[in-house]
Amino acid sequence: MSNFKPEHLNQKLVARNNISYEAQQQLCELYDKLEALLLSSKGELLTRADYDVISDKVTELEFELQRLWGFTQDKEFHKYWLSVGSCSCSKMDNMERLGYGRIINLGCPVHGTPQDS
Numbered sequence: 207m208s209n210f211k212p213e214h215l216n217q218k219l220v221a222r223n224n225i226s227y228e229a230q231q232q233l234c235e236l237y238d239k240l241e242a243l244l245l246s247s248k249g250e251l252l253t254r255a256d257y258d259v260i261s262d263k264v265t266e267l268e269f270e271l272q273r274l275w276g277f278t279q280d281k282e283f284h285k286y287w288l289s290v291g292s293c294s295c296s297k298m299d300n301m302e303r304l305g306y307g308r309i310i311n312l313g314c315p316v317h318g319t320p321q322d323s
């Protein structure tokens with residue numbers, strides 16, 4: 207049961223990168239998985255270790271998305287890490303600097319420096 211349909215994909219990109227229908231269906235499955243994963247990261251009782259596990263899975267999915275879209279598989283261009291849990295890293299700053307390293311908010315519960323407690 208895939209919620210995400212091929213027609214939801216960026217059609218300009220589908221055409222420009224000549225994405226096969228099979229790849230489009232795989233992309234839809236990945237977007238469904240990504241959504242479920244990000245949703246699971248919004249739970250209240252998650253620990254930093256849980257966030258790390260979810261973040262690793264998001265990274266794996268994003269590499270797959272890049273491959274299917276025909277892009278270079280480059281972590282520098284990932285953006286869904288900003289949507290994990292209650293991430294408080296600046297989306298705007300990170301999107302502006304995409305490809306030039308991540309700007310981490312040290313107080314971010316997902317990516318910042320873990321507190322000893």
Ligand SMILES: [Zn+2]
Pocket residue numbers: 288293294295311314315316317318
């Ligand atoms: Zn963050």
